[in-house]
Amino acid sequence: MALAVNDLKVWYRTVRGDVKALDGVTFEVADGEIMGIAGESGCGKTTLGKALIRLDTRMRHVGGSVVLDDVELPLADDGAMRRHRYREVSLIPQYAMSAMNPTRKIGRMIRDLLSAHNVRYADVLPELERRLELVGLDAEVLGRYPIELSGGMKQRVVLVLSTLLNPSLLVGDEVTSALDVSSQKAVARALVEFRDHGFVRSMIVITHDISVLFQVADTILVMYAGHLAEKAPAKTIISQPLHPYTKMLIGALPKVGDRYEEQQLEGIEGRPPSLLEPPAGCRFRDRCPLVHDKCAEAPPFRKVAEGHHVACWAVS
Numbered sequence: 606m607a608l609a610v611n612d613l614k615v616w617y618r619t620v621r622g623d624v625k626a627l628d629g630v631t632f633e634v635a636d637g638e639i640m641g642i643a644g645e646s647g648c649g650k651t652t653l654g655k656a657l658i659r660l661d662t663r664m665r666h667v668g669g670s671v672v673l674d675d676v677e678l679p680l681a682d683d684g685a686m687r688r689h690r691y692r693e694v695s696l697i698p699q700y701a702m703s704a705m706n707p708t709r710k711i712g713r714m715i716r717d718l719l720s721a722h723n724v725r726y727a728d729v730l731p732e733l734e735r736r737l738e739l740v741g742l743d744a745e746v747l748g749r750y751p752i753e754l755s756g757g758m759k760q761r762v763v764l765v766l767s768t769l770l771n772p773s774l775l776v777g778d779e780v781t782s783a784l785d786v787s788s789q790k791a792v793a794r795a796l797v798e799f800r801d802h803g804f805v806r807s808m809i810v811i812t813h814d815i816s817v818l819f820q821v822a823d824t825i826l827v828m829y830a831g832h833l834a835e836k837a838p839a840k841t842i843i844s845q846p847l848h849p850y851t852k853m854l855i856g857a858l859p860k861v862g863d864r865y866e867e868q869q870l871e872g873i874e875g876r877p878p879s880l881l882e883p884p885a886g887c888r889f890r891d892r893c894p895l896v897h898d899k900c901a902e903a904p905p906f907r908k909v910a911e912g913h914h915v916a917c918w919a920v921s
């Protein structure tokens with residue numbers, strides 16, 4: 606087992622009270638698994654990804670644990686997390702490619718990052734060049750400034766850089782967003798290849814665009830309002846989703862072969878509850894077509910088949 610997250614709660618302190626962005630989530634990611642996280646904006650995807658690497662000053666670890674390769678990560682202790690970051694668990698944050706320092710050449714930027722982790726650039730340079738080549742980039746990109754590269758090239762550099770020390774887990778947050786379709790495909794392919802080559806053991810790929818996950822993910826975890834709704838193999842999520850929210854998410858996707866003007870995208874009516882004062886019970890119940898009395902109680906995230914977990918009272 607690569608990653609075991611148990612009843613993890615991470616809240617944000619705000620002047621209006623605590624935002625319960627991650628409110629007791631439990632799941633596992635196996636060795637070699639690429640797990641995608643899907644869900645509407647604000648459901649807690651980014652918070653979950655960040656919580657595994659670095660809590661920012663407003664985030665508070667309220668409870669629960671994260672165990673990576675049998676070692677519990679000291680989430681609340683930023684100094685102690687340093688030892689795990691980058692070497693064992695690495696993050697490609699949202700907007701990583703836009704956040705590259707425009708005044709630093711790519712090679713210099715990588716050198717700085719490595720030296721912050723006590724690794725000599727010269728020692729990894731041959732491997733760095735090999736991996737750049739693998740993602741279709743010539744080693745001469747190391748002598749270029751970020752502005753000289755396209756979005757897709759930058760994102761492939763970020764992928765190589767973030768996995769250079771072969772971490773056990775890579776978390777990629779919206780790594781294919783803001784790219785054109787062919788660059789999206791190249792980055793998605795590179796993610797899978799990096800796992801297949803063993804450059805990274807397991808991955809969590811976060812996106813609001815569930816169709817991206819069909820290209821890369823072995824399993825998909827669907828989140829709703831700081832809770833987990835469903836986790837299953839990607840094929841099962843597409844063909845036999847069980848949670849009413851997952852069914853709506855899948856139903857909201859355009860169907861292959863539909864003509865644009867004929868598409869009737871259903872969308873999902875209503876909005877998720879506020880995470881400042883989330884209601885007790887199932888958080889989806891106000892929007893759920895299957896709501897009944899029992900939903901006043903929070904449904905457990907329980908196993909319904911091998912590799913398939915669902916939190917819904919209406920699923921038998």
Ligand SMILES: Nc1ncnc2c1ncn2[C@@H]1O[C@H](COP(=O)(O)OP(=O)(O)OP(=O)(O)O)[C@@H](O)[C@H]1O
Nearest residue numbers: 617624626645646647648649650651652663813880
């Ligand atoms: N710094 C912060 N301070 C207070 N609340 C925050 C902060 N960052 C996020 N939140 C709140 O936490 C909840 C979860 O946000 P998060 O960014 O994790 O969701 P998300 O699913 O990744 O959304 P998106 O797809 O828009 O990135 C939301 O209600 C959001 O408003």
